[in-house]
Amino acid sequence: MSIEARERRQPWILLSPALTTIGLLLFVPLLFIVVYSFWLRTATGADQAGFYLDNWREALSDPFYRDILLFTLKIAAITTLVCAVMGYPAAYFIARSRGNKAILLLLLMLPFWISYIIRTMSWINILGVSGALNSLLIWLGIISEPMQMLYNQTTVILGLVHFLLPFMILNVFVSLEGIDVTLEDAANSLGATKWEAFLQVTLPLSLPGLAAGGLLCFVLGAGTYITPLVLGGPTDAMFANLVYEAIITQLNWPLGSALSLMLLVVLGVLVMIYNRYLGMAQLMKGLG
């Protein structure tokens, strides 16, 4: 074998464990889901193999699924916006802090040490009728009766922001870290105020990080089902809850497969648009 041929093969040999793992754990199950989406659920709950378009017809034509999908995208968009507004100043503060950066980053990572479900449920103890906030407000004499703060759209967004904010901060932080701080000094020396230097130099240069954080927050937020389940009211279900219900409650795996693929395609298109205009490199930096 020639040296060129061997060199051409080497990357594939090195990549083969990762490719095999991804193939077996991602693409093969995905293929199963695609196949399942064309099957039918029988009256007993058993699946009927075959090639039927019923599930796809239902998923694509029923306004119920479209409305919940739009609601899901709306909640994910609001969450992303809130994360961006809250996350940028925090990331800026960490990136520009001098001695305690490592401690601040450690604090940022601290929530990941606790299960996402427990973090979500902690809001019940904070916002519940007999939770910490109501108790404090009653104790301070601000209110006489506990307020109903839980189980609505706001608490769903709050739970999602709690979950996703670190992803946003990390991405923006990585982006800010890559910017040469002397650029701001240069802008100042040319007459720009600190605010103008930030707006015209730092912010534009950090936008890829903001976009990467936004993409992560949006995709993860749109795919969640735990938060609306724990913190949402009866009508706050998101699209992943429909998938859960179809598969778990209704034992309708074929319809659940079609719905999950539908969500996957919608989010996949968003990722492709992001990749087309901004590239995945920034996202990888943030995740790294």
Add this chain to the structure above:
Amino acid sequence: MKKIDNTTRYERLRERYMNGDLDRRSFLGLLGAAGAAYGLVTPYRALAQSVSQVRFDGWGGVVSEALRKNAFDPFTAKTGIEVVDGTFGGGDEYISRVKASQPGEYNIAHLSGVFDYARYHGLGLTTKLNEDNLPNLQYVIPKLVDVFRNITDGSLSCVPYDYGTTGLAYNRKYISDDEIKEKGAKILIDEAYKGKIAGWSDWRTRMWYAALQTGQSPNGITDEEAAWDAVRKHRDLALKYWGSGAELMSLLAEEEIHVTEAWSGRIYALQEQGHDIGYFDPPNGFGWQECMFVIKDSPLEACEELLNFMLAPETSIAVAEGQNYPPALDPQKVELGDKIPTLPAFDPSGTLEGLTFADPDYWNGHEQAWSKTFGRVQKGY
């Protein structure tokens, strides 16, 4: 002849290959075949092995604690067979898990309602228990056994274990005993309690209570649209649908809600903890019987041994006192002690004539359509 293990086999094969006795293609082929054979056989090895553990899945919380303490630990001490227990939030969730599992992965489940038993039978997941290995079955209320036999052509794939009701639980600080008796199931659609009402996110329970709220028989709803309207009205007034016994207890104990339908044993547990929560079974309230169901391809003898141990009056009574649901034992045959007669839904006659159970044919016949419709109604449609 001396038996050799797989490692020795592999080493001999490797030695032959290194010595040049075997070409590379044959060596790799044999290794591949061995790997494939191992992969195929592994899932079934559990069935052939002597049984050292049995998997049990139940409702969690106080129910699991009662079973662990009073049945599983003593059983392990007596037989050496370990009982690994898992939990689920509802029968629908569990049936999905079983459907996705390998044969023999799940063994015994604490199923609620005869309709669930019928669903498992419909999916071909029932087995046939050897009743000679279940002498303690003689103590069980016959009516509870017969309904299961009717579904599986005279045989059993489960043993009845307890029964209870899904009645109305209410906070006495805000709702009096007289008010709950007067309003019955309609209190769950009473505008006066908007935002302080909850309900189980289970389509059967929702439709059952909708039937009561619209003056219909739960086992024969004639005006479906009126029932769905009642479900919608409840949804609009409800703060939250709860999804587990723990969530139900938390919502009531934290006073997030003032009234909901609830599982009798969980409310008794709250009362024992000192919460002033009342419990009322409205006329035609939802009665159910639970069973210990053995899933097809489980190690039968070990499962039967465990079930018989669990049905022994001393075990069954201890579990019932712990989980606060009356046992399936016939009060006419077994002395049940002091606490059990005080539990909600307890029937001293053993006939269970006062309870209304779900007709499995009727409810399973509507399962596909109603569970789907409820999924939509629940979300505001």
